[in-house]
Amino acid sequence: MSKQLGFLHNSEKCVGCRGCEMACKNEYQIDAAPQWRKVFQLHEEDFSLPTRMFFSMACNHCAHPECLRVCPVEAYTKRDDGIVVHDPNRCIGCRLCTMACPYDRPQINSAKKKVEKCNLCYQRIDNGEQPACVAACIPGALELVEINDILDQKTGVLKTLPGLPSPKLTTPSIRFIGPKQGKQIRRD
Amino acid sequence: MKFHQSICPRNCYDTCSIISTTHKGVLISVEGNPHHEYTSGKLCPKALDDVKKVYSPQRIRYPMRQRGRYSGFWERISWDEALTLIAEKILSLKETYGSSLPLALNKYSGNFGVLHNAMEGLFTGIGATTRTVGSPCWSAGVEAQTYDFGTFFCSDPLDMAKANLIWLWGVNPAWTAVHQMPIIFDAIDGGAKVVCFDTHFSATAARAHRYVQVRPGTDGLLALGFAKVLLEENLIDSNLSSYTLGHEEFFHYLENEISLDNCSEITGVSISTIRELALEYGKTHPACIWAGFGLQRYTNGGQTLRAIDALGALAGHLGEQGGGVQYAQFQTWRFSGAIQNPAHPFNISSNTDHPSIDSLTQNQKQTDRLLNINRFSEEALSCTDPPVKILWISGRNPLSQDGNLQQWKKLINQLDLIVVNDLFHSKSSEAADLFLPITTHYEHWDLNAGYWHYWVGVNEPAILPIGESRSDIQIAWDVSSKLNELEPGSCIFPTSGDEKETLLRELGPQMLDILGLKKPEEILKAPVRANFPSTAWENRIFATPSGRYEFFSSQASNARLSPLPIFVPPLNPSIDAPLRLLTPHHYSTINSQVYASGADNSDYVLHLAPELAQRHNLAVGDRAQIWNKSGLLEVVIQPLLGISADTVIIFQEQVEANSPLNCLIGTPLTDMGQLILGAPGFALNETFVNLRKL
Ligand code: SF4
Numbered sequence: 042m043s044k045q046l047g048f049l050h051n052s053e054k055c056v057g058c059r060g061c062e063m064a065c066k067n068e069y070q071i072d073a074a075p076q077w078r079k080v081f082q083l084h085e086e087d088f089s090l091p092t093r094m095f096f097s098m099a100c101n102h103c104a105h106p107e108c109l110r111v112c113p114v115e116a117y118t119k120r121d122d123g124i125v126v127h128d129p130n131r132c133i134g135c136r137l138c139t140m141a142c143p144y145d146r147p148q149i150n151s152a153k154k155k156v157e158k159c160n161l162c163y164q165r166i167d168n169g170e171q172p173a174c175v176a177a178c179i180p181g182a183l184e185l186v187e188i189n190d191i192l193d194q195k196t197g198v199l200k201t202l203p204g205l206p207s208p209k210l211t212t213p214s215i216r217f218i219g220p221k222q223g224k225q226i227r228r229d
Numbered sequence: 230m231k232f233h234q235s236i237c238p239r240n241c242y243d244t245c246s247i248i249s250t251t252h253k254g255v256l257i258s259v260e261g262n263p264h265h266e267y268t269s270g271k272l273c274p275k276a277l278d279d280v281k282k283v284y285s286p287q288r289i290r291y292p293m294r295q296r297g298r299y300s301g302f303w304e305r306i307s308w309d310e311a312l313t314l315i316a317e318k319i320l321s322l323k324e325t326y327g328s329s330l331p332l333a334l335n336k337y338s339g340n341f342g343v344l345h346n347a348m349e350g351l352f353t354g355i356g357a358t359t360r361t362v363g364s365p366c367w368s369a370g371v372e373a374q375t376y377d378f379g380t381f382f383c384s385d386p387l388d389m390a391k392a393n394l395i396w397l398w399g400v401n402p403a404w405t406a407v408h409q410m411p412i413i414f415d416a417i418d419g420g421a422k423v424v425c426f427d428t429h430f431s432a433t434a435a436r437a438h439r440y441v442q443v444r445p446g447t448d449g450l451l452a453l454g455f456a457k458v459l460l461e462e463n464l465i466d467s468n469l470s471s472y473t474l475g476h477e478e479f480f481h482y483l484e485n486e487i488s489l490d491n492c493s494e495i496t497g498v499s500i501s502t503i504r505e506l507a508l509e510y511g512k513t514h515p516a517c518i519w520a521g522f523g524l525q526r527y528t529n530g531g532q533t534l535r536a537i538d539a540l541g542a543l544a545g546h547l548g549e550q551g552g553g554v555q556y557a558q559f560q561t562w563r564f565s566g567a568i569q570n571p572a573h574p575f576n577i578s579s580n581t582d583h584p585s586i587d588s589l590t591q592n593q594k595q596t597d598r599l600l601n602i603n604r605f606s607e608e609a610l611s612c613t614d615p616p617v618k619i620l621w622i623s624g625r626n627p628l629s630q631d632g633n634l635q636q637w638k639k640l641i642n643q644l645d646l647i648v649v650n651d652l653f654h655s656k657s658s659e660a661a662d663l664f665l666p667i668t669t670h671y672e673h674w675d676l677n678a679g680y681w682h683y684w685v686g687v688n689e690p691a692i693l694p695i696g697e698s699r700s701d702i703q704i705a706w707d708v709s710s711k712l713n714e715l716e717p718g719s720c721i722f723p724t725s726g727d728e729k730e731t732l733l734r735e736l737g738p739q740m741l742d743i744l745g746l747k748k749p750e751e752i753l754k755a756p757v758r759a760n761f762p763s764t765a766w767e768n769r770i771f772a773t774p775s776g777r778y779e780f781f782s783s784q785a786s787n788a789r790l791s792p793l794p795i796f797v798p799p800l801n802p803s804i805d806a807p808l809r810l811l812t813p814h815h816y817s818t819i820n821s822q823v824y825a826s827g828a829d830n831s832d833y834v835l836h837l838a839p840e841l842a843q844r845h846n847l848a849v850g851d852r853a854q855i856w857n858k859s860g861l862l863e864v865v866i867q868p869l870l871g872i873s874a875d876t877v878i879i880f881q882e883q884v885e886a887n888s889p890l891n892c893l894i895g896t897p898l899t900d901m902g903q904l905i906l907g908a909p910g911f912a913l914n915e916t917f918v919n920l921r922k923l
C-alpha cells in the first residue's frame with residue numbers, strides 16, 4: 042500500500058447540520074434507511090460543560106479492516122491508496138461484516154438484502170475530485186487527508202474521541218480535532 | 230447529462246443557488262452553485278434531499294377530491310373537474326352574496342418565488358376578496374428597524390467576516406443559516422471574538438467564545454443595560470449629534486429609568502458580566518450584532534429590536550464596515566408586481582407598461598378585506614357581511630403552524646369549499662375538499678431574491694412536471710380561464726401565458742437598476758448580486774423622516790408607541806402554566822417543511838433542565854404531558870444542560886403524532902408590525918404550559 046487516505050473531522054467547526062450525510066445520499070441516491078455516513082452528537086456527560094458537539098463518521102477505511110477479514114466471499118478489497126471497497130455483486134448479505142465493524146458502518150439494505158457502505162467516493166477521487174461529503178460540508182469541518190505521522194504530530198489532532206471504540210481494534214483512518222469550550226454564563 | 234440553474238425557494242436566510250443535473254430528463258443530483266459567493270458550492274441537508282422529494286412516492290401527482298373532510302378518502306379527479314368545481318363555486322357565491330368577499334386566500338412563504346404571487350393576482354382578478362396581511366415571522370423587527378433606520382436593510386452577510394467582535398443575539402445560524410458559519414469561522418480565524426446570547430445553549434453558542442444565557446423576552450432590557458454602561462463609561466460615539474436624532478432624550482431615559490441592578494435581576498445576567506461585555510462592545514471596532522427573528526416573537530419584540538439598534542448606534546457601530554446591527558432586508562425584492570396586479574381591461578391602454586403598483590395596492594386596500602394572518606381563524610369567523618365561504622390555502626400549512634386551532638375548527642365547519650395546493654398532504658390538507666398538485670422548483674420557471682444576502686436569480690425547469698402537477702401560475706391561469714369560460718369577464722387575470730416571459734416582466738426599471746442590468750433577459754444567464762454597497766448605512770444617511778438615525782421616532786409616537794426604545798416586560802407565566810415553551814427551528818426542517826429522509830419520530834421530545842426534570846421526578850425517555858388552556862400534548866422527556874428551569878423546548882422536528890405542536894399555541898401578538906406590514910406579528914414565544922408525568 043503506497044498511502045492511506047482517510048478523513049479529518051473538526052468538531053469545533055462541525056455544526057451538526059447533516060449536510061455530509063445528505064450529500065452522500067444525493068450522490069448515490071441511497072435508499073432512506075442505510076446511512077453510509079452518519080452524524081453523531083458527542084455525549085454531553087463526557088464533558089464538564091454542555092457541548093452541543095458533533096462528529097461525522099462513514100467507513101473509516103481502517104488499516105486493519107475487520108469487515109474485510111471476516112467476509113466469507115471476499116466482497117471487500119483494500120486499494121493501494123488504502124480505500125476499503127465493498128463489492129455488492131459479490132456480497133451475499135450474510136451480515137458478518139456489520140457485526141465485525143466496531144463502528145457499525147457497513148449498512149444492510151433490507152430491500153436489496155445486501156450490505157453497502159462508503160467507498161470513499163473512489164471514482165471521484167480517481168477523477169481528481171473531493172468526496173461528495175467533503176465537498177458539501179459548508180463550514181469546512183470534514184476533510185480528505187492522507188493519514189501519516191506528519192498529521193499525527195500536529196497539535197490538536199486526535200486519534201479518537203470520548204465514547205468511540207478503541208482505535209487499536211482496526212486502526213481506523215480517521216482523525217479528529219476535538220471540541221474547544223468557550224465560557225458559558227448560564228442561568229440554569 | 231444536462232445542468233440547470235435552480236434556486237432554493239424555502240423561507241430561509243440562505244436562498245441558495247443550486248445546479249441541478251438531469252440525465253435523459255430525470256433529475257439525478259443537486260449541488261450548490263460554486264459561482265455564487267454565498268452558496269459557494271454547498272447546500273444544506275434539506276436541499277440535498279430534493280431529488281428524493283421530487284420523486285417521493287408520497288408526492289401527490291393528480292388533482293384529488295376528499296369525500297368527507299378528515300376522512301382520508303381521496304379520489305382522483307381530472308383537472309377539468311377540479312377547475313369547474315372551483316369556478317362554479319366562486320360564481321355561485323358571487324351571485325348569492327353579490328360580492329367576491331366570501332372568497333379567502335391564505336398564502337405565505339412555502340415557496341418565495343415571485344411567480345407564486347400569481348395566486349394573489351388571480352384573487353385580484355376576481356374582485357374584492359378576503360386576504361391575509363402581515364407575517365407570522367418578522368413583523369415586529371421589521372417595523373422597529375424602520376423606525377430607527379427608515380427602512381430595514383442589512384449589510385452584505387460577507388461583511389461580517391471583517392468584524393473584530395460578533396454578537397450573535399437570538400440566532401442559531403448553525404442550524405438556520407449554515408452558510409453564515411464559514412464567514413463567522415473566518416472572522417474567528419482572523420482574531421474576532423464571538424459572543425452568543427440565547428435562551429438556550431445552541432449548536433452556535435457551543436462554537437462561540439462566550440455564551441450568555443438571557444431570560445426569554447428580556448433581551449431589550451439587557452441591551453438598555455449595556456447602553457447605560459456605555460453612557461457611564463463615556464464610550465459613546467462622539468459624532469452622534471451629526472447623524473442621529475434624540476440621543477439626549479435617550480440618555481435621559483437610560484439615566485433615569487434603567488438601573489443595572491434591576492436589569493441584572495430581570496435578565497438573569499450578572500452586573501459584572503453586563504459591564505464587561507458592554508466595555509468590550511464599546512471599545513472594539515468594528516463590532517457587529519446579528520439580531521435573530523426569535524428575539525422579536527414576544528409581545529415586546531419590537532422594543533427589543535429598537536433597544537438593540539440603539540445600542541449599536543450609541544457605540545458608533547452603525548455604518549461601520551464589519552459592524553452594524555443586522556436583521557434582514559427587503560431591498561432586493563423590488564419586483565414590478567405585475568403578476569399580482571393584473572391590468573384592468575378598462576384601462577388597458579394606460580397599463581401597457583407596468584401598472585403603478587402603488588395606486589393598485591391603494592385600490593386593493595380599499596376593497597379587499599384584510600385579516601391578520603396571525604389571527605386568521607378568529608378574524609375570518611367574525612366576518613359576517615358576507616361570511617367567508619371558500620378558503621384557498623397556498624404555500625402554507627396553517628393547521629400545523631397557526632395558533633388557536635379551536636377557532637380554526639369552527640371556521641372549517643362554516644366553509645363550503647377548502648382548496649389546498651401543495652406537494653404533499655399536510656395537516657391542512659386533512660381538512661381540505663380539493664387538493665391541487667403543484668410542481669417543485671425543478672419543474673417550473675421562477676425568480677427568487679434573498680432576504681439576507683443580496684442575490685437575485687432565476688429558477689429554470691430541469692424536468693417536466695411530475696404526474697399532472699402544475700405550477701401555481703398555471704393553476705391561476707387555468708382558474709381564470711374556467712371562470713371566463715363559464716361567465717365571460719368574470720376574472721381579469723390572464724387566462725394563459727408564458728412563465729419565462731412573465732418572470733422577465735417582474736424585472737421593471739427599478740429592479741434592473743438595482744441589479745445593474747440593461748435588459749431583463751440578462752438575469753437568465755446566472756444569479757446577479759444587487760449593486761448595493763456591502764455595508765448598510767455606510768454614509769450614515771438614513772431613510773427616516775429626519776434622514777438621521779432616530780433614537781426618538783415621531784413615526785413610533787404617531788403609531789401610539791413610545792418614541793424612544795423602552796423596556797416593556799414580556800408576558801409572565803401563571804400558576805396554571807408556569808413554564809415558557811419555546812419551539813425553535815430544527816436543522817432538518819423549515820416550519821412544517823421536512824425532508825423525506827428525515828427521521829420519523831412518533832413523539833415530540835421535550836428538552837428541559839435536569840433540575841426541572843428531577844423536580845417532576847422525570848428521567849430521560851419518560852412520558853409526560855404538557856398542557857395549557859389551548860390544548861394538551863404528550864411528550865418524551867430529554868433533560869439537557871443549558872436550558873433554564875423556567876423554560877422547556879420542543880424543536881420543530883417532523884413528528885407523526887395525532888395532536889400537533891401548535892395545539893398549545895394561542896395568538897399573542899407582537900407590539901409592532903401594524904404600520905409596515907399591515908398587522909402585528911406572532912408573539913409565538915409567549916406560550917406557557919404546565920407539565921406532569923404520565
Ligand atoms: S456537513 Fe460538515 S458541519 Fe455538517 S454535519 Fe457534516 S461534517 Fe458537520
Ligand code: SF4
Pocket residue numbers: 099100101102103105106107108109125141142143144145146147158211213
Ligand atoms: S470502519 Fe468498519 S467497515 Fe470500515 S474498514 Fe473499518 S471495519 Fe471495515
Ligand code: SF4
Pocket residue numbers: 064065066068077078099100158159160161162172173174175
Ligand atoms: S466519501 Fe463518498 S461514499 Fe463515503 S461517506 Fe462521503 S460521500 Fe458517502
